[in-house]
Amino acid sequence: MTSTITSPPPAAAPPRERPWPSRLAGPAVFVAVLAVALGVVPAVVEPFRLNLVAQYLCFAIVGMGIALAWGRGGMLTLGQGVFFGLGGYAMGMYLTLERVASDPLSGGVPDFMAWSGIDELPALWRPFAHPAVAIAAAVLVPGLVAAVLGWAVFRQRVRGAYFAILNQALAAAFVILLINQQHLTGGTNGLTRFPTLFGASLYSPDTKRWVYVAVVAVAALVYVAFRQVVRSRYGSLLVAVRDGEDRVRFLGYDPTWVKTLAYTLSAMAAGVGGALFVLVMGIIAPSSLGIIPSLMMVLAVAIGGRFSLAGAVVGAVLVNAAQTTFSESFAGGWTYLQGALFVVVIVFAPRGLAGIAETAAEWWRHRGRRQQLQGSSQ
């Protein structure tokens, strides 16, 4: 059961010989956006809003992963909340332990453990006292989980709808596990109330600004890395597997590894997004990881354009910005709008905003030729 995709982008278009100014247009836009994000935005935007922008960008990082796995690989990853959460909890555990270490009254364990009668730090928590371990775990643990799970299901050719539903079930099970292992995870409250990051107050405008810069830098890095992946030979192979898995198998490739790698990369991106999200928002809790939040991550990518990394970034920023704007003033209306957005995007613009932009660009590029044709026919 493979998903048929309306007008997919050409599989790794051969590098067209374009005159150098237009060849440099893409990188120029990238550098310009980066310069605005790093230079202009922190200077003009007030700290509270800046924090919100950083939050949107965390979801943009997750979104780029979804664009890779779903847009390029045809795997609808409906459980990204799991990997987002794994990354987030890894970072949150470090921040919690930093608070515990600086608090002589804590007795060496976080308060929710003390309430459950635990007076010694569990083995699972101990490595996370080192920031390097926590940061590495935020990337590697989601990657490892995705690699094992992906290998298991792709090897058996579980795909399409089956894969999507398994992912969704994974998200449901993960949230239930988090809530019920309260003595280990803080339960419904999640991990929060982090006073400091590396000794600096997490809530001072200065730290906020640095966190923002870090988020922008990581997002740019992920964008460049994924762009290379998409344009590489592997990227072409991934698209080929999406469009004709059996044909690729007949050509002698093993689609299992092609798909597992893309799934793993997308999980790692989600983990990174989750870890940064904790730094930005100062909380990670099950309520932001379940089925609905996972679907919202996908919706953002669908709106931005699942085939385009830039589209995923724009979609994530727009959808999350809309969410903060609308859900504050009228929550019910926002839910209707969300539902309507799903329908409108799938029915009228399956390639999202990026698709609309491409169509418009194509139209613009050919306008001269169209005029010529019209002139000659008259």
Added chain:
Amino acid sequence: MNQLLAQLPVGLSIGAVLLLAALGLNFTFGQMGVINMAHGEFIMVGAYTAFVMQAWVGLPASYSLLVALPVAFLVTGLLGLALEAGLIRRFYGRPLDTLLLTFGIGLVLQQLARDVFGAPNVSVPAPAWLAGGATVAGMQLPHARMFILALAAVCVAAIAYYLNRSRSGRRMRAVIHNRDLAAVSGIATRRVDATTFFLGSGLAGIAGVALTLIGPTGPTTGTNYIVDAFLVVVVGGLGQLRGTVLAALALGLLNALVEPWSGASLAKVIVFAAIIVFLQLRPQGMFTVRTRALT
């Protein structure tokens, strides 16, 4: 051993609930390949139909449930028919798109329920003849759970009869097996599609009414069951009635057996792991239609 036996009715009744929720999916997902995420909201609509019968229409609790069953079947069936005719028919063969599409519909229905009935759960009193229970051989058998089990059995029998004996059911099977051949044999495949969707959605309404007996009725009633119901269809094998029945009962029993030993939260995770392992052994589910397709 005694404890295992005591968990048996619990497992069967969990299985029956799963089965009721999954039976409709067996039509829409299993047979037509449409991932109808709004199915959960159809279940919710069914549950609210039972509420409306009591609170708005004013039927006494003693028989309002029995009236609600056919009414809910009609209401959700028509809802499904409208969804199919308006949107889904353009998306056959694109299951992932139908998933996102119907999720959007589900969000809207959920919010609609919140606006009409309010966000808190409403109460649907069960009829007096379903209160209490019997004790057989040391096993607790609450009447409400037994009613659900019986209802599930009746639904399965009716569906089996419909698919195997009625003309309309046979046409449906023909379309599923080979759409083109069915079409050239003079079957109106479009009409069959609509019928299939009507039946699948209608079954969600019946499941919803039954759920009012054992759980809270609120805007998110259906969401709690939808993922498990989809897993049942996946494990059972697409479009296989006996697979759906077996998988629902197996998952229900597994849940009931693991739960006292591990706690409810781990049980979910263990069941999920069991499903992954099972799909390693039988990626196409318990039963499959034999075809010459590659997968």
